[in-house]
Amino acid sequence: MKLDQNTRFLIVGLGLLGGSYAKALKKQGCTVEAVTRTQDSIDYALEQGIIDGGAAFPDPDIIGRADVVVLALYPEVLLGWVKENQRYFKSGALITDVTGVKGCVVYDLQAMLRQDVEFIAAHPMAGRETLGVRNADDGIFRGANYIVTPTDKNTPQAIEACEQLGRMLGFARISRLSPQDHDRMIGFVSQLTHCIAVTLMTCNDIEHLERYTGDSFRDLTRIAKINDEMWSQLFLANRPALLEQMDQFSAQFQKLRDQLAAGDTQAMRDMMRRSTLRRKAIEKQEERN
Amino acid sequence: MKLDQNTRFLIVGLGLLGGSYAKALKKQGCTVEAVTRTQDSIDYALEQGIIDGGAAFPDPDIIGRADVVVLALYPEVLLGWVKENQRYFKSGALITDVTGVKGCVVYDLQAMLRQDVEFIAAHPMAGRETLGVRNADDGIFRGANYIVTPTDKNTPQAIEACEQLGRMLGFARISRLSPQDHDRMIGFVSQLTHCIAVTLMTCNDIEHLERYTGDSFRDLTRIAKINDEMWSQLFLANRPALLEQMDQFSAQFQKLRDQLAAGDTQAMRDMMRRSTLRRKAIEKQEERN
Numbered sequence: 001m002k003l004d005q006n007t008r009f010l011i012v013g014l015g016l017l018g019g020s021y022a023k024a025l026k027k028q029g030c031t032v033e034a035v036t037r038t039q040d041s042i043d044y045a046l047e048q049g050i051i052d053g054g055a056a057f058p059d060p061d062i063i064g065r066a067d068v069v070v071l072a073l074y075p076e077v078l079l080g081w082v083k084e085n086q087r088y089f090k091s092g093a094l095i096t097d098v099t100g101v102k103g104c105v106v107y108d109l110q111a112m113l114r115q116d117v118e119f120i121a122a123h124p125m126a127g128r129e130t131l132g133v134r135n136a137d138d139g140i141f142r143g144a145n146y147i148v149t150p151t152d153k154n155t156p157q158a159i160e161a162c163e164q165l166g167r168m169l170g171f172a173r174i175s176r177l178s179p180q181d182h183d184r185m186i187g188f189v190s191q192l193t194h195c196i197a198v199t200l201m202t203c204n205d206i207e208h209l210e211r212y213t214g215d216s217f218r219d220l221t222r223i224a225k226i227n228d229e230m231w232s233q234l235f236l237a238n239r240p241a242l243l244e245q246m247d248q249f250s251a252q253f254q255k256l257r258d259q260l261a262a263g264d265t266q267a268m269r270d271m272m273r274r275s276t277l278r279r280k281a282i283e284k285q286e287e288r289n
Numbered sequence: 290m291k292l293d294q295n296t297r298f299l300i301v302g303l304g305l306l307g308g309s310y311a312k313a314l315k316k317q318g319c320t321v322e323a324v325t326r327t328q329d330s331i332d333y334a335l336e337q338g339i340i341d342g343g344a345a346f347p348d349p350d351i352i353g354r355a356d357v358v359v360l361a362l363y364p365e366v367l368l369g370w371v372k373e374n375q376r377y378f379k380s381g382a383l384i385t386d387v388t389g390v391k392g393c394v395v396y397d398l399q400a401m402l403r404q405d406v407e408f409i410a411a412h413p414m415a416g417r418e419t420l421g422v423r424n425a426d427d428g429i430f431r432g433a434n435y436i437v438t439p440t441d442k443n444t445p446q447a448i449e450a451c452e453q454l455g456r457m458l459g460f461a462r463i464s465r466l467s468p469q470d471h472d473r474m475i476g477f478v479s480q481l482t483h484c485i486a487v488t489l490m491t492c493n494d495i496e497h498l499e500r501y502t503g504d505s506f507r508d509l510t511r512i513a514k515i516n517d518e519m520w521s522q523l524f525l526a527n528r529p530a531l532l533e534q535m536d537q538f539s540a541q542f543q544k545l546r547d548q549l550a551a552g553d554t555q556a557m558r559d560m561m562r563r564s565t566l567r568r569k570a571i572e573k574q575e576e577r578n
Contacts, residue, residue, distance in 0.1 A: 125503040145501055175500045189498065189506040195545055196485055196509065201564040203541035209478065209567075210574040211464045212434055214414040217478040219508045220485060224568040228561035232554050239549060246546045250539065252492035256484055257535045260528060265521050272517035275490040278498075279514040282507075285499035 019136025308425025
C-alpha cells in the first residue's frame, strides 16, 4: 500500500495525539475522519477543519471506508475496541496505533485480528503535558522520533507504509525495533524519566520552590505534570522492563552517592565525564539528521 | 551603600558567570574591571567592551579602587584568593560572591576578613553548559532566581546593597535564606538534579539514543553535560545536605518502584496527582511574579 492524497484515514480516539495526526494528515491533503467518545471533540474538529467527518460512536460507515486506521486510544481500551469493531474494517485496511508500549498490545492484537487486514504497530515519540483535541498540534512531530515495531506477521509493504506515515506526519527520524527492544528502550528513555520526575516532585514538602529553582529543576520536573490515568497504565503494561530500568538507575545512583560519601572526587569526575561524553554524542547525532 | 553608575565593580574570575555579571553591569553604566588567570580572557573582554580594565594577575591598583568586589571563583580557590589579596581591598568595600554552596564558604570567609570591609554572600541561580567569558551572556539572569544568604555578621545596608545588585543584574526573584537553609535547598533543587542527570546518562551503555529519545529524555539530561571540576567541588562542599537529599529521593523512588511491582495503580496515581499539583503550583507562582 502506498499512501497518498487519495488515502482515507480514520482516527480512533480524537485526543491530543489523534488530533495532531489529523491536523498533519489534512495538511498533506488526505481525507481524515474520526470516531471518538465525545461529540464535543468531533464538533470542535469539524469546526476547525481538522477532520472531514466523524462520529461520537463507532459508526460502521465511517470505519468501513477507511484505508488506514490509526488507533489513538489508551492501552487498556485498545484491544476491546478492536474486538468489538473490527467487523466494520474495510478488507485490506492497514491498522496502526500510537501506543507507548508494544509487547502487551501487538501480539494479542495481531492474534485476534481478521486475516484480511494488517496491524503494524508504531510509536510516535511526541506528546504534551496537555490533553484533548483542543491542544492538538502537529508541530510536536517536528524534530521528533517515530518507531515502527514490526513482528514476523507483518508484510514488508505494511512496514513501509507505516514508515511512510511517519514521514508524512513530519517526524525527523524513523526507526525500526522489535516490540521487546522497543519496550526496553522506552522503559529507559521515556518511562524511567517520568518516574524520576514524579519522584523528584514528591520526595519532600518544601514550599515556594519557585523562589529557589533554576533551569535544571524546571527541566527535570516539566514532565512531573503528568496524566496519571495514562501513565499508570503505560507503566503497568511495561512492568518487567520498567522495573529493570528503575533498578539499574537506582544502582548507579547509589554508586554516585557512595562516591560522594567517601569523598572520592576522582570517581565522581569520571562518572561526570562519561555523562558529558554520552550527552554530547546524542547532540552530535541529532545535528547530523 | 547604594549602588549606582558611579560604583566601581571588580570581577574576580572572568568566566561564564563573572563575564555575565560584567556585561550586565556595563549595560547599567557602571565601571567594571576584572582580574583573572588568563590574559586571553582579559583581552577578549576589553575588545568586546565587557570590562573597562583588567589584569591577568591580582593587580593591587585594580583591586584597590573597587567599591564592590564580586568573587566569581571556584569554591576551592575562593578562600585562598581572599587570604592572599584582601590587603589590597579598599576600606569600606563590599565583597560578594557567586558560589553555589554557602555554609563552607561564608563563615570562614567572614571570620578571616579584614574588619573594615564586609562580605555578603549571594547565589545567582543561573548558568550554562558552557564555560568561559566567550560564552558570557547576561540574558541568563532574566527570569532567574537570586538568593542572598546573610549571617548575623552582616549589616542591613550590605544585605540591601546585595539585593540591589541582584536587581541590577536583571534577576526576576530576589530571596533571603540562611546559609544552612540555602545549602539544604540547593542540595535539592540544583545538586540532586545534577546527580540524577549524570546517573541517567551513565546507568547503561545503550547506543544511538538519539533515535529513540523524546523531549522528556532530552530535558532530563541537558545538564548531564557537566563541568566535572566545578560540580565535584560543589558536591563535596555540600556533602551532608546533598547526601540527605539523595537518600530522600532514593526512598521515594523505591516507593514508586514497589508500587509498580505490586501493581498498586491507585498508589501510583496518587503520587502522580500530588506531583502534578506541586508542579502546577510552581508554574502559577512563577506567572504571578
